[in-house]
Amino acid sequence: MVKLKIIDKLKKKSHKDIALLQDMLIDIVYEVFPEAIFHGGTAIWRCYDGTRFSDDIDVYIKNDQKKLGIFKEKLKQRRTAIKEFKSTGNVVFSKLSLNSTEVRFEASFLKTKGKAIIKQYETIEGNYLNILTFSAEDLIIEKVKTYLSRLLVRDLYDIHHLLNYVEDKNKIKPYLKRLLSRYKKPKDENILETLVFVGAVPKTEQMLIKIKRWAK
Template sequence: MRLPIERKLKKRLHLNVARLQDEVVDALYSAERGAVIHGGTAIWRCFSGNRFSEDLDFYSSRPKEIETGLPAALERRGFSLPKFKKTENLFFARISDGGTDVRLEVNFSVKKKAVPTPFERTDGSFMEVLCLSPADLLVEKIEAYEARRFIRDAYDVLYLSSYATSNAEIRQRVQRFLRNCREPVDEPDLKAIVYSGAVPSFEQIRTALEARFA
C-alpha cells in the first residue's frame, strides 16, 4: 500500500510546510492556469521523490494574473503575504498561515515547455499541474549543481537519471557534467531532507551516474 506524504515525513516542520505548499499551489493555479512548476518540489511531488523540498518554483508567462490574482486567492484562504516583491524577471513571495512560512518564486523571463502531470498532495490525493519533463528537470538540476554545488542537486540528478538514460542528448550532458563536477559544499546536509531510502555519499552518486551513463 502506498503511504501518503503525511505518513512518511518525520519532522513536524516539514509536514506543516508540505500542507501549506498544497494550499499555495492550489491558490497559484486559481490565479494563473498556465504556471509551470519546476525545481526540487516538482521532483518530490510530481515524480515521487524521496527528499523534502521547502521552496516552490514556477515559470509563468502571465505576471499580471499572478500579481493581482495570487494575493486575493491567498487572502480568501486566510493566509498572509509578509513578502511579495516583483523584479524585472521574477516574483518573490513569502506566504504564512501564522505559524509556518513557504517561499515562492515565479520566473516570467522565459517560456518553458511543460506537460500535464499529477501533483501529489500531502494527504495522498492529486491535482493536475503543468511541470517540466523529467529530462528538462534533470538538465536544470545539473545546471543548479554546477552553479552552487549543493548535494541535494546531485541527489536529484541521480534520482531523475532513471527517467532519462535512453536520451542521447541527456547522456552527453550527464557525461560532460561528470567530467567536470567538483565536491559539494554541504554534503552532510542531505541526511536531513531525505526521508525514505538510502542517503548516498557524493562519491556513490557520481559512481552510480557513471555506470548509468557509460
C-alpha cells in the same frame, strides 16, 4: 504493497505543516495561472515520487500583473500572510506564511526551453491533481546547471533520483558529461541525511557512479 501517504512518510511536524501549505499554494497557483509550469525540488518530490524534502515552490508563469494581484487576494482569502513580495523584472520572489509556517515562492516570467508535460502532483493526504511540469530529462538539464552554479548536494541527489525516470538517454548525456567534467564536491554533502525523509541515503560517490553510468 500499500503506498504510504506523504503525511505518513514525513517525520517532522514542521515538514508536514510546510507540505500542507505547499498544497494550498499549488491549488491557488493553478486556479489563477492554469498554464503555470511547476519545477524545482518540490516538483521532483511531488511529481516524481521523490524522497527529498523541499520547502520552495518554483513556477514559470506569464507576466500578468492583473493575475498577480488576484493571486495575492486569493492568498489573503486563505489567511496566508505575504511577508515579502519582490519583483525584479523577470522574477517575483515571495515569502508566504500561514500561522508559523513559511514557504518561499518564486515565479519566473522567462521563457522556458523545456516542453511542459502533464504530471500528477501528490498532496500530503495522498490525493492527486494534474499540473504542468517538465520531463525528467528537462528537469535533469535544469538541475545540472543549478548544481554547477551552487554546488549543493540536494541538486546532485535530485539528478540521481530523476535518472530513474529518463526515457531519452541521449538528451541528457551531454549535460551529464558536462557535470562530470566540471564536477566539484558539494559544499554541504553532510546534510543530505537531514533532507531525505525515507529510505537509504546514498553517498556522494554512489551517486556519481550512477551518473557516470548514464553518461556513457
